Amino acid sequence: MSRSVLTAALGAAMLATVAPAPAFAQVQPEQMVQPAPSLNLSAAGEVRLAPDMATLIFGVVTEAASAAEAMQLNARRMTGVSAALRRAGIAERDIQTAGLSLSAQYDYVQNEAPRLRGYQASNRVTVIVPDLARTGEVADAVVAAGVNQIDGVSFGLQDPSAAEDQARRLAVRALQAKAALYAEALGVRLGGIRSLTEGGGYAPPPPMPMYRMAAMAESMDASTPVSGGELTVRVDITGVYDLER
Known part of the structure; x- marks a missing residue:
């Protein structure tokens, strides 16, 4: 190959190397979509009202030298308690066994081995009293029939x-009022509600300890007085509202 031909070939190769690349369309990054402004608030509605039912928790505790004797004695007393409940007008569906136990009882003397004293049987029952005014009467009836342990009483609603x-209506009104106030303070218009969630609701209070029941007795001759007071039914809600500029 001649020098002139070699020079021409090298020049063509260099031109091909430095030639500009074909133009491509520039891809624009996608615009970030900003979420619509919103308002997240919570509110509650409460209703206070008197209970219309009560729940009694009581039991029979017996002790005897043998386990079989303790259980038999307990069963006889519980049979009498069940009869007293029926006479008081308590339906079978409103009586439920809450616990049944049998345990050995020991005497402990320092530096001596435990000495078996006997056995203790316990039968606990939960009873619903649908007529609140008769709660004290029912308590007195079961004690007279052999109940020697009252764990407590609680009050509730048969249909809450x-x-x-x-309470839901009150909660929604409170939420709407709060949302309108915030929108006004922010200088924007309140849009529609985006979501609504609910929490809370009716929950029966825990049983009142037995020492409080004893404190309510005015005299040994009178029926045990029981005061139900008031219950609180509370509903909590959370709502998300759209805001319009």
Whole structure:
């Protein structure tokens, strides 16, 4: 190959190397979509009303030298308690065994081995009293029949749905009022509600300890007085509202 031909070939190769690349369309990054402004708030509605039912928790505790004797003695007393409940008008569906136990009882003397004293049987029952006014009467009847342990009493509602619905309305009104106030303070318009969640609702209070029941007795001759007071039905809600500029 001649020098002139070699020079021409090298020049062509260099031109091909430095030639600009074909133009491509520039890809624009996608615009970030900003979420619409919103308002996240919570509110509650409460309704206070008197209970219309009570729940008694009581039991029979017996002790004997042998386990079989302790259980038999307990069974006889519980049979009498069940009869007293029926005479008081308590339906079978409102009586439930809450606990049944049998345990050995020991005497402990320092520096001596434990000495078996006997056995203790316990039968605990939960009873619903649908007529609140008769709660004291029922308590007296079961004690007279052999109950020697009262764990407590609690008060409730047989049908809490109406109170819950009223609490929901109050909660929604409070939420709407709060949302309108925030929108006004921010200088924006309140849009529609995006979501609504609910929490809370009716929950029966825990049983009142037995020492409080004893404190309510005015005299040994009178029926045990029971005061139900008031219950609180509370519904909590959380709502998300759109805001319009």
